[in-house]
Amino acid sequence: MDRAARATPAGVAQRVRGLSDRAIAWLFIAPTIVLLLAINIFPLIWAIRLSFTNYRANRPNAEVEGVGIRNYVRVLTDPDIWMSFQITAQFVFWTILLQTVIGFGLAYLIDRKFRGHAFWTTIILIPMMLSPAVVGNFWRLIFQPQIGPFSYIVSALTGIPPAEIDMLSTVATAPWAIVIVDTWMWTPYVMLICLAGLRSIPDDIYEAAEVDRASAWRQFWSITVPMALPFIMLAVLFRGIENFKMFDMVVLLTGGGPGSVTEVASITLKREAFEGWRTGYSSAFAIILFVAVFGLANIYVKALNRVKSR
């Protein structure tokens, strides 16, 4: 190491040595900030400007007029958009509920530290690493009535003939189909974070509870759950933000259908922006989504700080 240091030409070393810590700090941070300004912030400002116009991206030469806040008013009074927010909210609620319950349960079981638990944990983690689009696309075959295995498994459990179990094309079941796939995919995520929470609880707290003869049930509710709660909250917030943005998996499973019963906000936005080409209007919608996600992001950072301060 020392030899390498001396091998640097004296002139360069002198000049490099001349850089103050402050200069290095900015030299190191600036490229990231510049990239984010160019690829995130500049387009965002552009979108804000467009949101006050009637611009259409498929007619770049048409005259652009300012329309004031009309786009925002129309987005916020559009029943289709409220419907898509409602569908998104229900999707977020049910996926998070299922993933938290199953994920925490799994983490609790894995924390019993039976032989081979590390191997089975890795197996369980596989779905969350895969591409939601590519795997979501394949779930269409799995959900096919009669052809796919899903209808046979459900049929074996309920007695309904497999030909009648058409998850993706039935209005009543399509939302549940996307909830099932999302839960299959992301329960491991919640499980992994909960597992870290459970492992952070020191053994001596349980030992003290044993001495006090607290029942296992009591220990679970007054030690395990409260101590793991910051981790559970963290998982919920991350999943909440991700599922609020949900696009790829739903597009490939149902495309928003049948009708529009699974049309989450991102799909509505894509339809307005890239099929209807109402660029100004959809920019306003996008900005409203930003603001909503930013609210969630703020809650997230607060929760993050609370977890860290422990």
Added chain:
Amino acid sequence: MSAEAYSVVTPSGTAKRVAMALVIAYALITLIPLVWIVLTSFKSPPDSIRYPPALVFTPTLEGYCNLFTVRTRQTAEFIEGMGPPQGVCDEITRSRNMVIAGASNYWPRFWNSVVIAFGSTFLATLLGTLAAYGFSRFRVPLKDDLLFFILSTRMMPPIAVAIPIYLMYRELGLSDTRLGMILLYTAVNVSLATWLLKGFIDEIPREYEEAAMIDGYSRLQAFVRVVLPQATTGIAATAIFCLIFAWNEYAFAVLLTSGAAQTAPPFIPTIIGEGGMDWPAVAAGTTIFLVPILVFTILLRRHLLRGITFGAVRK
């Protein structure tokens, strides 16, 4: 719960066995869709849509052949006059009264995925390492605000970002180019890279650099020769996370690429055969696409937790 009635600290044998049985049951159920993908990739098209679904079937490479080729239908007489088949795929194709007309788009799309994923991962990890060191070691004005700004760029819904990016790329001639996608994925991943690497670099004691600087190293030399080698594991884990994101990404890819720079995720769902989805070919394409991720998941398993929480949970 009653199974754990005796001790929570050291679970009893029964508790462990019950837990093991339940976890294994869940793991096996969760594997069904993945096993189904791999099984389907070895089925013939008629077997793939047979009902009830075929668990026992004659395995064939037809799905893989169809994935990589474009075929045209020919008369039996024409095929007979063609001479001996060349290779397995040729033989399978001819048995369906078709001939191979050329290579499909799968390989070029897969290669786009490789180039874009590795290119953006390299850039994001490089920028992220520098920024993370800057944030970790120096007093930067508005540090917390800048870090939050970096993180918040990741919170934006991709479709919302895609609208202005689409217009900007159209102006700059970056639409449907690999460079455009590399820049975009770098911007998305650099937030993850900065946050993760800041966590890793925070854990390297400052004393190491300070000792090196007392020995006559400049700050930059100390960074390159002391901090970077110590951070190798963290950098590798971060790079794999960036790679997986870019590899799996669909929303930007489907909106901003259509041909030359299209990656595999938007391409795979468009694979169709005669009269419907060619499920064995889709399954084959999916299997080939997923295998690298399986390898990376196993490599990463000790750092997964950190990666998925942006470094908020470390262990």
